[in-house]
Amino acid sequence: MRMNQVAVVGAAETTELGVIPNMSQLQLHADAALNAIAxxxxxxxxxxxxxxxxxxxxxxxxxxxxxxxxVDGTSVGGCSFMLHVRHAAAAIEAGLCKTVLITHAExxxxxxxxxxxxxxxxxxxxxxxAPYGVYGPPxxxxxxxxxxxxxxxxxxxxxxxVAVVQREWAARNPRAMMKDPITVADVLNSRMxxxxxxxxxxxxxxxxxxxxxxxxxxxxxxxPRRPVYIMGTGExxxxxxxxxxxxxNSSRAFKTAGPLAFKEAGIAxxxxxxxxxxDAFAHLPLFGLGDxxxxxxxxxxxxxxDGHTRPGGKxxxxxxxxxxxxxxxxxxxxxxxxxxxxxxxxxxxxxVPGAKISVCHGVxxxxxxxxxxxxxxxx
Amino acid sequence: MAEPQRARPKPxxxxxxxxxxxxxxxxRLQRCDACAHVYxxxxxxxxxxxxxxxxxxxxxxxxxxxxxxxNHRPAAPGFTPPYAIAVVELAEGPxxxxxxxxxxxxxxxxxxxxxxxxxxEALDDKITLPxxxxxxx
Numbered sequence: 001m002r003m004n005q006v007a008v009v010g011a012a013e014t015t016e017l018g019v020i021p022n023m024s025q026l027q028l029h030a031d032a033a034l035n036a037i038a039x040x041x042x043x044x045x046x047x048x049x050x051x052x053x054x055x056x057x058x059x060x061x062x063x064x065x066x067x068x069x070x071v072d073g074t075s076v077g078g079c080s081f082m083l084h085v086r087h088a089a090a091a092i093e094a095g096l097c098k099t100v101l102i103t104h105a106e107x108x109x110x111x112x113x114x115x116x117x118x119x120x121x122x123x124x125x126x127x128x129x130a131p132y133g134v135y136g137p138p139x140x141x142x143x144x145x146x147x148x149x150x151x152x153x154x155x156x157x158x159x160x161x162v163a164v165v166q167r168e169w170a171a172r173n174p175r176a177m178m179k180d181p182i183t184v185a186d187v188l189n190s191r192m193x194x195x196x197x198x199x200x201x202x203x204x205x206x207x208x209x210x211x212x213x214x215x216x217x218x219x220x221x222x223x224p225r226r227p228v229y230i231m232g233t234g235e236x237x238x239x240x241x242x243x244x245x246x247x248x249n250s251s252r253a254f255k256t257a258g259p260l261a262f263k264e265a266g267i268a269x270x271x272x273x274x275x276x277x278x279d280a281f282a283h284l285p286l287f288g289l290g291d292x293x294x295x296x297x298x299x300x301x302x303x304x305x306d307g308h309t310r311p312g313g314k315x316x317x318x319x320x321x322x323x324x325x326x327x328x329x330x331x332x333x334x335x336x337x338x339x340x341x342x343x344x345x346x347x348x349x350x351x352v353p354g355a356k357i358s359v360c361h362g363v364x365x366x367x368x369x370x371x372x373x374x375x376x377x378x379x
Numbered sequence: 380m381a382e383p384q385r386a387r388p389k390p391x392x393x394x395x396x397x398x399x400x401x402x403x404x405x406x407r408l409q410r411c412d413a414c415a416h417v418y419x420x421x422x423x424x425x426x427x428x429x430x431x432x433x434x435x436x437x438x439x440x441x442x443x444x445x446x447x448x449x450n451h452r453p454a455a456p457g458f459t460p461p462y463a464i465a466v467v468e469l470a471e472g473p474x475x476x477x478x479x480x481x482x483x484x485x486x487x488x489x490x491x492x493x494x495x496x497x498x499x500e501a502l503d504d505k506i507t508l509p510x511x512x513x514x515x516x
Contacts, residue, residue: 119386124420127388127398129476131508132464135455139448139464147446150491195449195461195486243466243476244420248446 003265004379006089007220007227010040010213011341013334014105017327018177020207024113028105028209029060036101036211041224047213049097051088053080053104053331060103070097076237077364078278078331080104081212082257082371085337086233088214098215105209106329125241137280140366142197144248145283148297149196151249154286156196158301160187162282163200163324165310170321172311172350177204178325201282203328210334212341217379228344231357232265232374234258242366251363253370254291258361261372262293265357269294273355274343275315276336278362279322285309288361292372316352319343333362337373344377385457387506394421396435401507406438406497408471419473440497441514442469449484467495467511481512 012035014020014028023031029052037044044066051072052060061068072087074080081104088100107114119126134140148154164184170176182200190199220227236256239245246252262269269292277288285304290297294315303309309317320326320339327335340360342348358375390398397420400407410417411425412432424431447465454460463484468474480498482488494514501507 121387121389122391124394126386127390127394128420130386130455131388131502132476132478133385133450133455133458133462134464134476135450135453135458138453139450139455142448143464143466144446146448146491192451192461194451197448241420241476243474248466 002093003231004229004376005217006092006214006230007217008212008230008341008375009215009220009223009225009227010036010042010211011338012036012039012211013338014209017175017208018206019109020107021110021112023107023207025105025107026055026059026063026113028107028207029055029103030064032105032209032211033060033064033101033103036213039225040213042099042213046099047101049088049091049100051084051100051102053084054106066101068097070100076369078280079333079362079364079369079371080331081333081337082360082362082373083235085212085214085230085373086235086371089230089233092214092216100214101211102214103209103211104331104334106331107207108329109205109207129241129243137366138193138197138202140242141281142194142283143242144245144367146196147248148283148287152297152300154301156188157184158305159196159201159282159286160184161305162279162285163187165304165307166279166318166322166324168310169319169350170325173321173326174349176321176326177206178321197281200324203280203323203332204325206327206329208327208329208335210338212337226345226377228341229376229379230373231376232261232263232267234260234264234372235370237364237369238367240365240368245367250291250297251287251367251370253367254287254361254363257370257372258292261359261374265374267357267374271357272315272359274319274340274352274358275317276319276340276358276360277317278332278336279318279324280328280332280363282324284363285317292359292361311350319348319350319352333364333371336360336362340373340375344375346377383456385502386455387502393423397421398506400437401499401509404499406440406509407435408438408469408473409433409435417471417473419475439470442467442495442511444479444489444491444493444495445474446491447479447489449486449489463489465489465511475509478510479512480510
């Protein structure tokens with residue numbers, strides 16, 4: 001894909017985030033989509049390409065009354081929307097469609113109109129993981145972290161500092177769920193969930209959604225909002241079984257997707273003004289900083305504990321408060337993308353002054369999949 | 380109402396040999412006849428070189444503790460928290476998820492890299508699970 005040929009011209013989250021007991025998951029998709037359409041100054045009939053995850057494209061298109069000529073139902077977990085952005089950019093460039101709507105929504109807390117996740121007993125996960133007592137992401141996602149810590153010399157205090165720093169960002173964000181300051185001691189004294197992780201190192205569980213609208217960069221100046229260009233993209237998958245990752249010292253999917261996006265964008269790490277790394281749990285920013293090549297894994301814990309990713313630091317990271325403090329409906333990737341777009345538009349609640357390049361890195365499943373998008377506001 | 384049960388694996392044609400093995404007190408792995416790669420979970424071809432010529436063999440049952448969590452909440456049906464969910468690296472190379480028995484489920488007792496050996500836990504007359512215990516000696 002060539003850089004800066006496609007732009008985000010519409011972006012919005014659901015009207016409310018948090019606990020939304022009066023809306024089904026499907027209606028949350030519609031709420032986000034209608035907000036994004038309004039943001040772009042478009043009509044639903046202008047949309048000729050559509051992508052979503054978990055719900056099928058046909059479900060959401062029919063509900064919204066969209067008649068697409070291109071659809072993508074890639075559903076690889078929380079980073080599905082990064083992959084949708086990549087696929088949509090390629091489709092627009094190839095002339096398969098002109099204006100793509102990407103929606104995410106999840107009634108993750110209220111569970112209205114949401115099918116429960118289940119693991120079939122004859123799947124490989126059902127045979128070789130489920131019998132050992134894994135039960136949802138908190139019991140699975142942290143499984144690699146003790147090995148990661150031992151290999152790279154990461155301390156429990158450093159891992160706790162991830163949550164502390166992100167709470168500092170959340171305090172600047174009126175829409176963040178959790179805004180009260182916390183300390184490393186607060187994190188290490190919070191309720192044990194799955195050793196070594198405690199409550200404050202695990203993501204929130206909320207309702208919400210978001211939507212993006214992409215079109216050709218040549219048309220992007222005809223829209224009311226400042227265009228945000230797709231500079232580079234990457235994606236990969238590894239395994240749906242956390243136990244079968246090649247190593248727990250890094251993520252192969254991260255190490256594939258991240259460098260692909262950097263290479264396509266033609267940027268170096270020092271060019272990055274703003275960074276989002278999907279933080280379902282506190283170890284993910286450490287994996288991300290290392291796997292994306294910002295620094296050796298050994299330095300990631302100290303880097304965050306020393307304050308380099310906090311407000312005013314040299315590498316602003318997860319500036320909305322992240323999945324740990326902003327919101328996490330279950331598939332957080334869309335909210336990371338929304339924050340990158342806000343930062344590139346210059347309208348984020350905790351705006352990074354003068355930011356020109358934003359890297360947005362997502363994970364799907366338990367290190368099962370990954371997608372990376374490099375955005376810029378300069379063409 | 381019956382007590383909530385631990386998740387029961389349901390074998391497929393490709394994994395049948397593995398579950399027959401555990402029932403017979405053997406941990407069975409597969410080795411590629413072409414490139415000698417040893418792999419898990421079971422499948423009738425080599426994921427490294429794509430050869431369909433593969434053999435099933437009895438593994439040593441020895442390994443070490445690669446990583447784990449101690450799950451407190453929410454607990455899976457049939458489990459009493461806190462309990463460790465471990466990943467064991469086998470002497471032959473592959474890793475597998477398991478539980479660690481005959482060992483306190485504490486960070487102090489569960490030392491990374493500790494040597495382990497396989498044990499077998501019958502769930503019912505069809506399924507026996509491989510689990511691991513600290514190796515003797």
